[in-house]
Amino acid sequence: MRSSTGTGTVPRERGRVTGGVGDSARRPDGAPKVDGSFAFSSDLWADDMLWGRTLRSPHPSARIRSVDVERARRIDGVVAVVTADDVPGSPCFGLEHRDQPVFAHDVVRFHGEPVAAVAAVHPEIAARACEAIEVDYAELDPLLDPEAAIDADPIHPDGNVVRHLRIRHGDVDAGGDVTVEGTYELGMQDQAFMGPESGLAIPDDAGGVDLYISTQWLHVDRDQVAACLGLPTEQVRLTLSGVGGAFGAREDVSLQVHVCLLALRTGRPVKMLYSREESFLGHVHRHPGRLWYRHHATADGDLVKVEARIVLDGGAYASSSSAVIANASCFAAGPYRMPNATVDGYVVRTNNPPCGAMRGFGAVQACFGYEAQMDKLAAALGVDPVELRLRNALAPGDSLITGQVIRGTAPVREVIEAARAHPLPPDPDGRPEVLLPGGTGLTASRGDVRRGVGFAVGFKNVAYSEGFDDYATASVRLEEGVDGEPVATVHSAAAEVGQGLVTLAQQVVRTELGVERVILRPADTSIGSAGSSSASRQAWMTGGAVQAACNAVKETLLRRVAGAHGVDVEGARRQLLVVRDGWVTHVEGDLRLSLVEALDGRPVEQVSVYRHAPTTPLDPDGQGDAHVAFVFAAHRAVVDVDQELGLIRVLQVATGQDVGRALNPVQVTGQIEGGIAQGVGLAVMEEVVMDDGRVRNASFVDYLIPTALDMPEVAATLVEQPEPGAPFGAKGVGEPPTISSTAAVVAAVRDATGLELRRVPIRPEHIALAAGSGADGT
Amino acid sequence: MIPAPFEYVRVGSVDEAVDALSEHGEEATLLAGGHSLLPLMRLRLAVPEVLVDLGRVDELRGVRDAGDHLAVGAMTTHHQVMSDPLVREHCGVLAEVTGEVGDPQVRHRGTIGGACAHGDAAGDHPACLLALDATMVARDPGGTREITAADFFTGIFETALAPDEVLTEVHLPKLDGSWGFDYQKFQRVKQAWAIVGACALVRREDGRIGEARVGLTNLGSVPVRATGTERLLAGAAAEPDALREAAAQAAEGTQPPTDSNARPDYRRHLARVLTLRALQNSLAS
Secondary structure, three states, X not given: OOOOOOOOOOOOOOOOOOOOOOOOOOOOXXXXXXXXXOOEHHHOOOOOOEEEEEEEOOOOOEEEEEEEOHHHHOOOOEEEEEEHHHXXXXXXXXXXXXXXXOOOOOEEOOOOOEEEEEEEOOHHHHHHHHHHOEEEEEEXXXXXXXXXXXXOOOOOOOOOEEEEEEEEEOOOOOOOOEXXXXXXXXXXOOOXXXXXXXXXXXXXXXXXXXXXXXXOXXXXXXXXXXXXXXXXXXXXXXXXXXXXXXXXXXXXXXOHHHHHXXXXXXXXXXXXXXXXXXXXXXXXXXXXXXXXXXXXXOOOOOEEEEEEEEEEEOOOOOOOHXXXXXXXXXXXXXXXXXXXXXXXXXXXOOOOOOEOOOOOOXXXXXXXXXXXXXXXXXXXXXXXXXXXXXXXXXXXXXXXOOOOEOOOOOOHHHHHHHHHHOOOOOOHHHOOHHHOOOHHHOOOOHHHEEEEEEEEEEEEEOOOOOOOOOEEEEEEEEEEOOOOOEEEEEEEOEOOOOOOHHHHHHHHHHHHHOOOEEEEOOOEOOOOOOOOOOOOOHHXXXXXXXXXXXXXXXXXXXXXXXXXXXXXXXXHHHHHEEEEOOEEEEOOOOOEEEHHHHHOOOOEEEEEEEEOOOOOOOOOOOOOOOOOOEEEEEEEEEEEEEOOOOEEEEEEEEEEEEOOOOOOHHHHHHHHHHHHHHHHXXXXXXXXXXXXXXXXXXXXXXXXXXXXXXXXXXXXXXXXXXXXXXXXXXXXXXXXXXXXXXXXXXXXXXXXXXXXXXXEOOOHHHHHOOOOOOOOOO | OOOOOOEEEEOOOHHHXXXXXXXXXXXXXXXXXXXOHHHHXXXXXXXXXXXXXXXXXHHHOXXXXXXXXXXXXXXXXXXXXXXXXXXHHXXXXXXXXXXXXXXXXXXXXXXXXXXXXXXXXXXXXXXXXXXXXXXXXXXXXXXXXXXXXXHHEEEOOEEOOOOOOEEEEEEEEXXXXXXXXXXEEEOOOOOOOOOEEEEEEEEEEOOEEEEEEEEEEXXXXXXEEOHHHHHHHOOOEOOHHHHHHHHOOOOOOOOOOOOOOOOHHHHHXXXXXXXXXXXXXXXXX
């Protein structure tokens, strides 16, 4: 069951054109993805192409004594073997800090770190060539404990502490009548996208290269590739290929430099396509974390102070760790009024796999901690946990623990009440046995099952923060089509990663120009950057850029019409000439031209750059207006637990989500369902299992993700309060579903079992072996 | 990945298969469905030089009534076993267990002989056949011999079959209506291997338990019987307390593996819980 109820009134400017903003317009790539004709980057092909393959370190920490590639080079069919010595430009790349070697040179710092790459005429030959490369490693003791890493000898010249973010807010000595304390842990989640990393690099005749690649941010890839290849950026051109999911894992460079280097070295097109195992080793994961919290409240239930120490394991290289710990720290108090705060967030280097962006980006880790604390506090106060949240809910005009006052919308009460209002699912007695824990395996019977209900609320920022110059570029071209109808073409470098940006771009143009037919040019670097498809930012940023380009097109067109038809558009009179419903009309006169007539055979094209309102860096006390806007969601989870086996069935997740405005309600609902799937996954099954620094489950046989059989019913309410300053009033919708859904599921399992459950994912033995033993089920 | 090169031999009879194995010795492997073998070959964990395909050996297919037992041809597919009227009537537990193997595609290609000869203690068949006291029939150039299930599974992916021996039939004792049965398979996602499984067979006798047999899946390098449980139940009252007390002994003497799915203590715990549930369901069935 789903419902979409607005709590604000939103004017919907509808013309005769359908599929505009607010409609559930169909995805242009929907049917091809369903019928199998959509070309993913793994389908890329070029005549005479070679296959690239990466040799990776089997050790989490080792000194490289020597690398001997001679035997590999001599294999028939091998065209090139490259190592660190062959990287012509910067030896390192990185999203925020250029600290990660293209190929390990003297040391390897994580299991799976690239050491060499091969190009061969067949992928199997490339694989055998990698096996023939002789690397002499001297194994070192890996540094694996993030807490110990803070003071340990550095494993990298830049040191182990990537960032320590300190927040001091209000009266740090304040105390309350009631305190609760807890330590919480999260394992390493993987983005687990379906389409493994793949790309095709084609060298040109002038020393440059074209790269076709699935990524989240073409320009930042281009800049890193160009720097490592020692080429000017104009000689490295990137085009987006079909992306099979991203969720943050494609924000960092994986094979981009390797495949381009091999193409330039061989003078032939080179394709790389990771296996599932290599994909697990070759991209960043969600930061595992350990969070200590102490909350202080009055006897009446008003929050007084939060103390927190958050340690995230960034793995061997920095990736986006600085921004992740910023989110975890800035949002450490949750969406609640918290007058006083002492937060220390650390993100450190270890010899574990590098961690970076994943849906929710730091906010997920913090939410798991503070929401467990809110439940503990409610229990200590003897009040209903939802009422405690409502009592302390943030509202517009309140300030965060960073001192930032919320100027935009903050419908925290509304999302909580919307989640709570959904009917609960029926009792276990009324359900088919296949819906019990264990599902079709039928290991549970009704008598074995206990039900629990849990609640959680979360929030995070939209778009980039801390003074980053965040912008998006788009161009719109309006012209007469071959059939005599107007057609608009949108060009942007924004990456469609499955979220539906391509639909939104079409919807914006339809609404702004009244043109039914909107063509999307492939995303590439021949236009300016659109920024990353991350941080729930593209609907706002590229939506804003497309809207601005449409307005510029309109302006150009109207001035052309004014000139051609002698209409006075000086000063305020300009407002009298409008484009509406696909017509150019003069409000006072009888001028009425179709768009095609107005174009008069000459296309109009405009490029616009959109920026959101500026943000500022945080000061030494972690204070500042670092974020442009905030988005909120509440989740209520209902679970059945077979306590003897430790099996959990998540029956239902009900949610209220702050969306600003739903630009495409079906797509928003899809984002909510998908985000909840990942939240449920982190709660009960998803973890990259590490064993002494080595990844033990680099496959979908052993890394479990929810399937259709595991997915709960989702009951969603879209809370619509248009955000001032955001194009169309829309906030991003991709991340909020993952932030508090995990915490809600765990709260429900605690409710069913009475166990404390301080760690996710909950493993069956945490419940089964704790039950009746008096243990706390960590 | 692509398997290493191999020679492919298709045989039309058991005799031809035995000849092929005799000729090539340990370099040869039988192909009997291939749902376990081919993935291993693609990963190059199995590198047979000669693959002897039993797919066209019709004499190995089908279920026959052999008086006091059923004889199931080694190349009978899981789907055929599950839907065979004789199996369903006389040995329903095998139909139930077979229904838990893989997915429909696997069950239409995979065979009972292949599943046994693969010798995987995490597979569903071995524990069931052990609990049934089934007998395996094998042929080599010298003739035919019978091997009890207890002697057949000898180690991790190892069986008592000699390199030149072909598993031809599985003999299943017929169970009359006094027997109840149940298979409990614990897996975290559907269509995965059992993390632990418990297969129970219980013979009811005047309100008491005449005999109980419990086979455990994935609790060691070979399938094992829960002998402590069986001993306590022989002649016991069919009462909840007796079942609970007996099931508590299910993991005695086992040495469960550790992997990313479960540690040994949790596997032992699962064995106890699943054995109890399987016994309860057996008595109710």
